[in-house]
Amino acid sequence: MPSTTTxxxxxxxxxxxxxPGLLxxxxxxxxxxxxxxxxxxxLAAHRTVVAPDYPGSGDSPYEPGEPTLDEYADRLVAAADEEGLTDFDVAGYSLGAAVAVRIATRHPERVRSLLLVAGLAGGSARQSALSETMVRLRDRPAELADLMLTVVFGHSWVDALPADRLAELRQALNSPQPDGFPQQFRLAARTDVRAELASVAVPATVVGAAEDMLVQPAQHRLLAAGxxxxxxxxxxxxxxxxxEALPQLRDVVLDFLKPGS
Structure with missing residues (x-):
């Protein structure tokens, strides 16, 4: 078992x-x-939830250097240790889905099940190029906001927004990005967990997003197939x-949280 001492x-x-614990x-x-x-x-109605922020995101201060997927996995498990969780389910979103897979393969005795939402598997030149492009546009917020509007949100949802809501969304997307933005998108660009999927030995639920243009549905399906x-x-x-689909996602999550699921 890799040490979570860091x-x-x-x-x-x-x-x-x-x-029961949920990381x-x-x-x-x-x-x-x-x-x-x-x-x-x-989630908190059914589990003891431990939800860390990566360095440079949320309330975690920025740290220099280039993080690795192993580092993120071990640091999240260390947070679970610090909160007294001996084993836990793991839910990961986007890059966090790859982190969740790495937790399951580096610390298999700790993980009970996985929930992977709009997750990154790796091996996509398009996705890697898009991640690198977003890093390059960080200091051009208007252009980054336009790109995010077209790839992060589903076209059906965006097209249905009233003009005032669309204007509010554009303004929100122009907000400063967190300090960890470049590090985390560069990590997404080089992440690849495909080879370890077959060794995941716990129940897993994979949630795909049909109109996802940031991490395309083919990536989600790779996780499920592997x-x-x-x-x-x-x-x-x-x-x-x-x-965009909170009620439907909530239904999937509540099913995932059922005993024996």
Whole structure:
């Protein structure tokens, strides 16, 4: 078992609820509250939720250098250790899905099950190029906002927005990105967990997003196809099902949390 002892400072985290443990991994340039916030009440009603922020996201301070997937996996498990969790389910969103897979393969004795939402598997030249492009546009916020509008959100959802809501969304996307934005998107560009999927030996639910143009549905399906016995559910949305398809996502999550699921 890899050691979770680390030279790094503990990660900031959200801790809520009671019962069996649930460890959450957020997406690149997201945060625990930003990515999982709409679902936290449901999750905390059934689990002791530990939701860390990666360095440079949420309440965790920026750290120089280039993080690795192993590092993120071990630091999240260290956060679970610090909160007294001996074993846990793991839910990962986007880049966090790859982190969740790596937790399951580096710490298999700790993980009970996986929930992977709009997840990154790796091996896509297009996705890697897109991640690198977003890093290059960080200092050109208007252009980055336009790109995010077209690839992060599903076209059906965006096209249905009233003009005032669309203007508000554009303004929100122009907000400064977190300090960890470049590190986390560069990590997404080089992440590849395909070779380890077959060794995942716990029940897994994979949630795809049919209109996802950031991490395309083919990536979600790779996760489901590679993990033995994985259940696959596809939602009619873009990369942010917690925004675009929250009721449907909640139903999947509550089913995942049922005893024996």
């Amino acid at each position: 030279r790094f400072a503990p990660l900031a985290r959200i801790v809520r609820g009671s019962g 959450l991994a957020h997406g690149a340039a997201g945060s625990a509250a930003g990515n999982w916030g709409p679902l936290l009440p449901d 993990i033995p016995g994985a259940r696959y559910v596809e939602l009619p949305c873009g990369h942010l099902p917690m925004v």
